[in-house]
Amino acid sequence: MAKILVVTSGKGGVGKTTSSAAIGTGLALRGHKTVIVDFDVGLRNLDLIMGCERRVVYDFVNVINGEATLTQALIKDKRLENLYVLAASQTRDKDALTQEGVGKVIDELAKTFEYVVCDSPAGIEKGAHLAMYFADEAIVVTNPEVSSVRDSDRMLGLLASKSRRAEQGLEPIKERLLLTRYNPERVTKGEMLGVEDVEEILAINLLGVIPESQAVLKASNQGVPVILDDQSDAGQAYSDAVDRLLGKEMPHRFLDVQKKGFLQRLFGGRE
Amino acid sequence: MSQADLLDQDPVFQLKGSMLAITIMELVHDDLERLDRQLTDKVAQAPAFFQNTPLVLALDKLPESQTTLDLAALMAVCRRHGLRTLAIRASRAELVAAADALDLPVLPPSGARERPIEPGGERKREPEKPAQPDVRPTRVITTPVRGGQQVYAPGGDLLVLAPVSPGAELLADGNIHVYAPLRGRALAGVKGNPAARIFCQQLAAELVSVAGQYKVADDLRRDPLWGQAVQINLSGDVLNITRL
Ligand SMILES: Nc1ncnc2c1ncn2[C@@H]1O[C@H](COP(=O)(O)OP(=O)(O)OP(=O)(O)O)[C@@H](O)[C@H]1O
Ligand SMILES: [Mg+2]
Numbered sequence: 001m002a003k004i005l006v007v008t009s010g011k012g013g014v015g016k017t018t019s020s021a022a023i024g025t026g027l028a029l030r031g032h033k034t035v036i037v038d039f040d041v042g043l044r045n046l047d048l049i050m051g052c053e054r055r056v057v058y059d060f061v062n063v064i065n066g067e068a069t070l071t072q073a074l075i076k077d078k079r080l081e082n083l084y085v086l087a088a089s090q091t092r093d094k095d096a097l098t099q100e101g102v103g104k105v106i107d108e109l110a111k112t113f114e115y116v117v118c119d120s121p122a123g124i125e126k127g128a129h130l131a132m133y134f135a136d137e138a139i140v141v142t143n144p145e146v147s148s149v150r151d152s153d154r155m156l157g158l159l160a161s162k163s164r165r166a167e168q169g170l171e172p173i174k175e176r177l178l179l180t181r182y183n184p185e186r187v188t189k190g191e192m193l194g195v196e197d198v199e200e201i202l203a204i205n206l207l208g209v210i211p212e213s214q215a216v217l218k219a220s221n222q223g224v225p226v227i228l229d230d231q232s233d234a235g236q237a238y239s240d241a242v243d244r245l246l247g248k249e250m251p252h253r254f255l256d257v258q259k260k261g262f263l264q265r266l267f268g269g270r271e
Numbered sequence: 272m273s274q275a276d277l278l279d280q281d282p283v284f285q286l287k288g289s290m291l292a293i294t295i296m297e298l299v300h301d302d303l304e305r306l307d308r309q310l311t312d313k314v315a316q317a318p319a320f321f322q323n324t325p326l327v328l329a330l331d332k333l334p335e336s337q338t339t340l341d342l343a344a345l346m347a348v349c350r351r352h353g354l355r356t357l358a359i360r361a362s363r364a365e366l367v368a369a370a371d372a373l374d375l376p377v378l379p380p381s382g383a384r385e386r387p388i389e390p391g392g393e394r395k396r397e398p399e400k401p402a403q404p405d406v407r408p409t410r411v412i413t414t415p416v417r418g419g420q421q422v423y424a425p426g427g428d429l430l431v432l433a434p435v436s437p438g439a440e441l442l443a444d445g446n447i448h449v450y451a452p453l454r455g456r457a458l459a460g461v462k463g464n465p466a467a468r469i470f471c472q473q474l475a476a477e478l479v480s481v482a483g484q485y486k487v488a489d490d491l492r493r494d495p496l497w498g499q500a501v502q503i504n505l506s507g508d509v510l511n512i513t514r515l
Contacts, residue, residue, distance in 0.1 A: 150418055153436045157417025168281070172414075201454070203415055203434050 002110035005117045006135035007178075008159075010151025012122030014143045015180035018216055019238070020119035021049045022227040023139065026242030028083035029227070032114040035074065037105075038088035039131035040121040041096055047087045050077065051223025061089040064101035070108055079228070084113075094127040106134045124151075124158060133164050137174040139207060139245075143181050144193040149201055152177075156202065176207035178241060183212040184257045195255060208241030210234050211254040296354065297329040301340045303348055310352040321353030330361040331380040342369040409445075416441065416455065423461075437477055446470065458485075460505075469503040470515065481505040 007020040017040070024036035038046035041061060047053040052075045058068035063086070070086075077083035086109075089096060109116045120131035132138060138159050142152040159173045160166060166173075179198055186192040199206055215232030219225065227242070229235040233254050240250040298306075314321045326349060333340065346356045358376040361367060370377045410424035412431045418438025422429065429443035432450050439455035441447050446468045447459045453471035460467025460482040467481050474497055477488045484505055491497055491512075500515040 150437060154418040154438065156415070157420045157436075157439075160414060160417070161420070201434075201436065 002113055003115050004106060004110065004134050004136045005115060005139060006120055006132040006137075007117065007139045007141060008120040008128060008132050008155055009122065009141040009148070010124055010128075010155040011143070011148045014141050014148055015178075015210070015216075016122075016141050017046050017049055017119050018220065018226065019139065019141050019178055019180060019210070020117050021046060021225040022235075022238040023242055023245065024115070024117040025050075025077075025080065025083060025225040026227045026238060027115045027117070027245075028077070028080045030242065030246065031082070033082040033112070034115040034117060035084040035086060035109055035113045036117045036119060037086045037109070038119050039097070039127055040119065041088045041092055041094045041127060042090065043121065044088035044090050046119050047075070047085060048223060049220045050085050050225060052077065052085055052087075053223070056087045059087045059089040060105070061092045061096040063105055064097065070105065094121070094125075097127065097130050099130060099133065102130045103134060124154060128155075129158070129162065132159055132173075133162070135159075135163060135173050136165070137176065139176050139178050140202070140204070141178050141180055142198060142202070144179060144183075144187065144195075144198055146193065149193065149198055153202060156204065175204045176245075177202055177204050178207045178210065180210040181212045182209045182254070184255060188257055195252075206252070207244055208237055209252055209255055210237045210241070293325055293327055293357070294354075295327045295329050295360070296349070297332050298345075299332055299334075301333060303341070303344055306345075307348050307351075310348065310354075314352050324354050325357050326354040327378065328356055328359045330359055330363075330366050340366070340369075342366065342375075343373060346373070346375075410443075418455070443467070456480075459503075465505045467505075470501075472500045472515075473498060474501045474512070479503050479510065481510060484508050484510050486510050 007016045007023065009016050020036050024034050027034040036046060036050070037060065038044050040046070047056055055075050058073035060073070062068040063070055063073045073086060075085045075087065077085065106116060118131045118135065121127040140152045140155060142148050156175055159175060163173055165171065177199065179195060182195070183192060187194045195206070195209055211233050213232060213234035215229050215234045216226050219229055226232060226234050227238040230239065237254055240253065243250050328345065328349070330340070342359070349356055356375065358378050359366065359370050360378045360380060361370070362380050367377050407426035409428040409430050410422070412422055412429070413433060415433040416422055416431060416435045416439040418436045421440040421442065424443040424445065426444050428445040428448065429441055430448045431441065434451045435441060435449055435453050435455040435457070437454045441449070441455065441457045442461050443459050444462045444464060445459070447457045447470070449457065449471040452473040452475050454475045454477070456478040457469050457471070457476055458480040459469045463482050465482040469479055469481065474491065476491060479486055479491065481503065482505055494512055496512050496514055501512050502515055503510055503512050505511070
């Protein structure tokens with residue numbers, strides 16, 4: 001049975017698209033046939049981060065409007081055999097998505113894919129609602145700051161009350177916290193919330209902590225999901241998160257301030 | 272956001288059987304002026320009883336000779352005294368027709384036992400049956416109440432067994448209990464019950480209020496019991512916070 005995952009947050013710019021790309025790629029790397037769907041109609045950038053922006057012919061809205069078939073619109077990843085992307089439209093606005101249309105596309109994707117990863121737009125309006133409405137599991141991306149935690153909390157309330165599972169009285173959406181752009185140094189200085197603070201307020205299962213990392217920017221500029229940079233801290237942290245998603249017990253890394261070694265101090269270490 | 276299409280098949284209603292305790296006014300005379308006077312006296316004795324009280328008008332004991340009864344006028348008299356007519360009980364054709372004209376249900380003459388009630392004053396009741404207080408069951412919430420959500424317990428207590436986030440709002444006509452951190456707003460006794468209280472395991476609220484008297488986070492944070500297990504009650508118009 002296919003699993004529909006939504007990567008959501010409420011607040012904008014916290015790392016949803018980065019995380020959708022990394023997690024979708026990580027699932028495919030582990031042998032699961034996966035599609036990542038960009039729900040951010042009008043602001044598409046999943047294709048940039050996945051490095052397939054020059055191969056977009058048809059998009060999500062074309063499929064909903066019957067202007068293209070799903071097979072025509074799915075973009076196959078260059079690197080991984082069982083990874084696909086469904087791009088958002090850049091020329092339409094978010095009203096182009098309808099609940100009925102989205103439901104049909106998701107149902108069809110669920111027939112051939114093991115994982116459908118939905119990259120939600122920011123906010124709690126229509127686009128974000130449609131991205132989460134059909135989900136089985138939610139990955140709530142949060143930055144360690146008060147406003148982001150608040151928006152995530154709000155989104156958790158909507159997941160528990162306004163989703164298909166909630167409305168049909170099914171088992172609730174499984175909620176998981178992904179804390180991103182975590183900077184242990186700033187936490188120590190009291191400029192950011194710590195993992196425990198965020199966990200305590202949101203009171204949900206912790207899927208992973210992704211450190212603030214230069215590797216993310218580098219990866220997105222190159223159009224390579226950061227999880228494929230297995231030397232980077234962020235890439236490794238995403239890898240661990242995918243393993244946890246698949247049920248493996250993994251210790252959390254990158255939570256503490258790294259003491260710089262002698263050579264690193266001499267030559268300046270990797271960020 | 273319209274979910275209407277998707278939910279088209281979902282049941283919209285459920286039929287439930289119920290036994291309601293309802294006041295029956297048995298009329299033995301059709302003199303509406305006398306009724307009006309006598310009701311005025313009753314209301315004076317027990318004003319609380321006559322507040323939109325649902326009523327069945329039993330007209331089956333009216334003497335056969337009195338057929339001139341004006342049903343609409345009778346209902347207007349009742350209405351004026353806080354009695355809202357739900358149905359009539361009658362079998363006589365002209366009364367049934369009058370009720371039909373007013374779209375009022377007609378119940379068959381009673382066979383069940385009914386005992387006289389005395390609103391207010393001396394209640395002559397069997398001692399083993401004390402008056403049942405009009406209290407609704409406690410509303411119990413077991414999942415976190417998130418920012419933007421509102422939970423109301425009308426007519427009773429609210430009991431929450433999970434954290435209440437900032438931006439969430441709890442309302443109850445009775446008491447509010449939170450066996451977890453209370454970080455949102457809690458308003459007890461919202462219909463004005465000054466005896467309502469708030470209990471919480473960790474006071475971290477944005478606002479607490481009992482019967483309209485409130486304190487905001489700025490005041491609460493200065494309290495030495497901030498972050499502690501407390502109860503909050505009203506004495507006079509001062510909100511007291513005390514350790515649990
Ligand atoms: N762990 C990280 N370290 C450093 N920068 C990061 C990290 N995660 C994300 N970023 C940067 O944050 C910015 C926003 O990321 P991203 O586009 O993934 O967020 P989003 O939640 O999808 O945004 P939107 O709400 O606009 O869709 C990007 O510039 C990205 O490179
Ligand atoms: Mg995005």
